[in-house]
Amino acid sequence: MTQDRASDIAPSTRLYERIRLDSLTGLLPLVLLLSVWQLIGDPESPFFPAPSSWWPALFTLGQGDKIIPAILDTVRTFGLGLLGATILGVALGLSIGVSRTFGRAVGPTFEFARALPPAAIVPVATLLLGFDETMKIVVVVLAALWPILLNTSSGVQELNPVLLDTARSLRLSTTRTLFGVLLPSVMPAIVLGVRVATPIALVITLLVEYLTAVNGVGALVGEAQRTFQPARVYALIAIAGLLSLVVNSGVRFVENAVQRRRVGDQ
Amino acid sequence: MLVLVAIAGIWEVLVRFSIADVQFLPAPSEIAAAAQGEIFGGELVGRLIHTVGVTALGWGIASVIGVGLGLLLGLSPTAYRYSMTSFEVTRAIPPITFVPAALLIFGFSLKMELVLVIYGGIWPVLINTIGGVRSIAPELRDVGTMLRLSTPETIRKIVLPAAMPSVVVGLRLGLSLCLVLAVVAEMVGNPEGLGNGLIRARQALQPALMFVYVIAAGLLGVALNAGLRATARAFLPGNALKDVFAS
Amino acid sequence: MAEYECLNLRAEVGSRRGAKRLVLDGVSFEVGAGEFVSIMGRSGVGKTTLLRVLAGLHEPSADSPTSDCMVRFSDEAVAGPPEGVSLVFQDYTSSLLPWRSVARNVELPLEGRLSKADRQVRVTEALEMVGLADRHDAQPFELSGGMQQRVQLARALASRPAALLMDEPFGALDALTKADLEDQLLEIFTATGTTVVFVTHDIEEAVYLSDRVLVLDGSPAKIVAEIPVESPRPRTQMHTRESPEFLRARHRVHEVIFGTE
Numbered sequence: 001m002t003q004d005r006a007s008d009i010a011p012s013t014r015l016y017e018r019i020r021l022d023s024l025t026g027l028l029p030l031v032l033l034l035s036v037w038q039l040i041g042d043p044e045s046p047f048f049p050a051p052s053s054w055w056p057a058l059f060t061l062g063q064g065d066k067i068i069p070a071i072l073d074t075v076r077t078f079g080l081g082l083l084g085a086t087i088l089g090v091a092l093g094l095s096i097g098v099s100r101t102f103g104r105a106v107g108p109t110f111e112f113a114r115a116l117p118p119a120a121i122v123p124v125a126t127l128l129l130g131f132d133e134t135m136k137i138v139v140v141v142l143a144a145l146w147p148i149l150l151n152t153s154s155g156v157q158e159l160n161p162v163l164l165d166t167a168r169s170l171r172l173s174t175t176r177t178l179f180g181v182l183l184p185s186v187m188p189a190i191v192l193g194v195r196v197a198t199p200i201a202l203v204i205t206l207l208v209e210y211l212t213a214v215n216g217v218g219a220l221v222g223e224a225q226r227t228f229q230p231a232r233v234y235a236l237i238a239i240a241g242l243l244s245l246v247v248n249s250g251v252r253f254v255e256n257a258v259q260r261r262r263v264g265d266q
Numbered sequence: 267m268l269v270l271v272a273i274a275g276i277w278e279v280l281v282r283f284s285i286a287d288v289q290f291l292p293a294p295s296e297i298a299a300a301a302q303g304e305i306f307g308g309e310l311v312g313r314l315i316h317t318v319g320v321t322a323l324g325w326g327i328a329s330v331i332g333v334g335l336g337l338l339l340g341l342s343p344t345a346y347r348y349s350m351t352s353f354e355v356t357r358a359i360p361p362i363t364f365v366p367a368a369l370l371i372f373g374f375s376l377k378m379e380l381v382l383v384i385y386g387g388i389w390p391v392l393i394n395t396i397g398g399v400r401s402i403a404p405e406l407r408d409v410g411t412m413l414r415l416s417t418p419e420t421i422r423k424i425v426l427p428a429a430m431p432s433v434v435v436g437l438r439l440g441l442s443l444c445l446v447l448a449v450v451a452e453m454v455g456n457p458e459g460l461g462n463g464l465i466r467a468r469q470a471l472q473p474a475l476m477f478v479y480v481i482a483a484g485l486l487g488v489a490l491n492a493g494l495r496a497t498a499r500a501f502l503p504g505n506a507l508k509d510v511f512a513s
Numbered sequence: 514m515a516e517y518e519c520l521n522l523r524a525e526v527g528s529r530r531g532a533k534r535l536v537l538d539g540v541s542f543e544v545g546a547g548e549f550v551s552i553m554g555r556s557g558v559g560k561t562t563l564l565r566v567l568a569g570l571h572e573p574s575a576d577s578p579t580s581d582c583m584v585r586f587s588d589e590a591v592a593g594p595p596e597g598v599s600l601v602f603q604d605y606t607s608s609l610l611p612w613r614s615v616a617r618n619v620e621l622p623l624e625g626r627l628s629k630a631d632r633q634v635r636v637t638e639a640l641e642m643v644g645l646a647d648r649h650d651a652q653p654f655e656l657s658g659g660m661q662q663r664v665q666l667a668r669a670l671a672s673r674p675a676a677l678l679m680d681e682p683f684g685a686l687d688a689l690t691k692a693d694l695e696d697q698l699l700e701i702f703t704a705t706g707t708t709v710v711f712v713t714h715d716i717e718e719a720v721y722l723s724d725r726v727l728v729l730d731g732s733p734a735k736i737v738a739e740i741p742v743e744s745p746r747p748r749t750q751m752h753t754r755e756s757p758e759f760l761r762a763r764h765r766v767h768e769v770i771f772g773t774e
């Protein structure tokens with residue numbers, strides 16, 4: 001039997017390596033597409049400039065030094081927006097999960113707010129708050145809030161009632177119950193909500209930047225489009241894609257770490 | 267519902283008596299008046315029909331492509347192995363950034379709006395279909411093999427129904443995304459629909475009218491979601507529905 | 514007359530490109546038409562793998578082109594699920610279609626083969642055999658585990674198979690339900706004359722049901738013993754389990770599996 005185990009471990013490590021290799025073979029169509037594009041694409045094309053012309057287009061006309069600050073701007077708005085969405089989402093989610101009355105009271109309002117296309121908020125936000133950083137963060141928070149809120153509240157509702165009874169029978173204070181019992185037990189649900197909210201927050205950041213032309217990668221893409229620089233548009237799209245890959249794998253890493261810690265706990 | 271009314275009431279009082287003097291914030295009564303004008307004498311209905319039409323059409327096309335491609339990638343390990351990473355990488359690019367590219371390629375047109383809506387709507391359907399198909403219990407696949415079902419029969423009788431809850435999640439996410447992209451496209455590109463109405467009201471500095479369009483867009487979102495839910499209820503067994511609309 | 518013939522069967526498991534593990538090597542046996550044969554062995558020895566090979570769901574692997582590895586069902590080599598063989602899976606929760614009613618689950622193997630009216634007749638017949646005629650329109654999730662397993666059995670019987678393969682079908686059920694279903698299976702076995710290959714962990718169950726018990730052991734596994742059970746049929750829980758034939762066969766199986774103490 002023990003011998004069985006040992007031989008079972010070897011294939012599973014190899015399975016891991018195979019997955020990595022599989023990921024590379026999966027890139028084939030994309031590489032093929034870009035190669036064909038490169039071969040038949042004209043660098044001057046107004047629609048599909050060849051990929052090799054993208055990178056240089058970032059630096060033409062002395063626009064090179066705009067890139068890094070734009071990325072930093074986007075990351076900051078995204079980060080603060082996600083942070084705000086997390087704090088607000090967890091607070092509201094816990095309240096809804098704990099109090100049915102509160103949940104019923106705000107239900108229809110939230111249903112409406114959630115279904116509101118975030119783009120529609122932007123003109124209102126600019127009108128009321130002006131064209132600045134606060135406005136951008138408010139819009140991101142309003143759009144990225146929902147998955148966190150919903151996951152938190154359903155996490156609380158699915159909690160084993162014995163847990164709260166235990167806290168009560170131990171006569172824990174409300175604060176202790178909240179931070180010692182409730183929050184840790186819904187942590188995985190919250191983290192899941194944050195993971196779902198991450199791409200939304202990034203997309204909405206880029207959207208607000210694009211629509212309002214207030215700083216960031218989104219604003220740069222808009223500018224490139226309005227000045228008819230297709231190669232620059234594609235280059236910035238690629239940068240946005242990279243940014244999104246980095247951000248999403250970062251969040252997944254945190255999620256895995258949280259889950260591992262919980263497994264370790266038990 | 268009561269809470270909504272209460273919020274509107276407080277808002278009205280605050281604005282009316284200039285307690286909260288936020289510039290450009292219209293009182294609910296002004297919004298209501300603007301809504302009445304826009305519905306009966308204005309462009310709201312026509313714009314609404316345009317946005318609903320493009321969203322629904324784009325979503326329909328996106329769903330067919332997404333489910334078809336998802337079935338292929340979910341069922342064929344070879345197809346999965348030789349393309350999944352490409353899809354993952356492409357999917358990571360926020361669809362919003364394609365708006366400028368679409369504008370350059372298609373100009374300010376309906377085509378541009380439709381292409382964007384379809385492109386954005388494909389992803390959730392595709393990803394959820396692949397996930398649904400690949401997580402079908404192996405026993406269930408064996409049942410199909412044991413009964414010597416043909417491939418189309420297996421897809422129709424086993425794979426699709428088993429993956430349906432996950433597919434519906436994708437359809438629902440896709441629908442919201444299609445609406446968002448339609449509104450964005452209308453705001454910056456195709457000069458029609460609710461998005462354009464919103465921008466026009468913004469430019470004309472008519473805040474009350476702007477709120478009318480925001481509310482219309484929100485209600486449209488709620489209505490589309492409710493419609494999908496009702497349709498799904500007709501096709502899914504009761505116990506599967508809970509998961510689908512949980513998040 | 515042999516229904517199933519298995520000669521020097523080799524089978525590997527593991528994914529197509531990953532590390533493979535030789536699970537079965539040199540497995541040879543025959544199952545006669547109308548015979549009830551049980552296959553026993555410790556967990557992980559390869560019983561499910563063997564049954565899947567018989568069902569045509571798992572391809573045996575020949576080590577060389579000249580190998581004499583062979584699996585035949587009614588004189589034809591098994592390649593893919595053969596006509597006339599039904600399989601009852603161990604896990605009923607994931608092998609019933611949860612979106613279909615009981616009757617529609619049982620109807621599944623008949624679709625496209627029989628007319629609507631004929632299908633109704635067969636479905637009713639199969640559900641009656643397992644004692645579920647009154648739960649026709651129920652959804653699977655409304656039924657208890659034992660009932661769900663009976664639906665699976667009815668689905669397997671609906672196509673009137675020549676051979677029925679069963680993988681620990683009663684393993685997850687409580688003792689009373691299990692005894693009940695064993696008797697029901699024996700009744701069906703006698704009434705239909707179906708050949709049955711039955712995988713189980715439970716020595717008592719194997720001996721009670723079977724004409725012969727085959728024991729798989731080793732790594733890779735082969736058949737290490739074959740114990741005939743001479744208790745006369747029809748068998749009943751009380752009398753058969755106390756009969757000397759039953760006790761003798763049970764003793765032999767114990768000996769083979771746990772060794773003599």
Ligand SMILES: Nc1ncnc2c1ncn2[C@@H]1O[C@H](COP(=O)(O)OP(=O)(O)OP(=O)(O)O)[C@@H](O)[C@H]1O
Pocket residue numbers: 526527528534536554555556557558559560561562563
């Ligand atoms: N898909 C698979 N990949 C790798 N190894 C597998 C796979 N399926 C089965 N095995 C291995 O093959 C061996 C035989 O498995 P099998 O399921 O046939 O055993 P079993 O006798 O039916 O066990 P049990 O009584 O627990 O059902 C086991 O050691 C198992 O670890």
Ligand SMILES: [Mg+2]
Pocket residue numbers: 560561562680
């Ligand atoms: Mg098994």
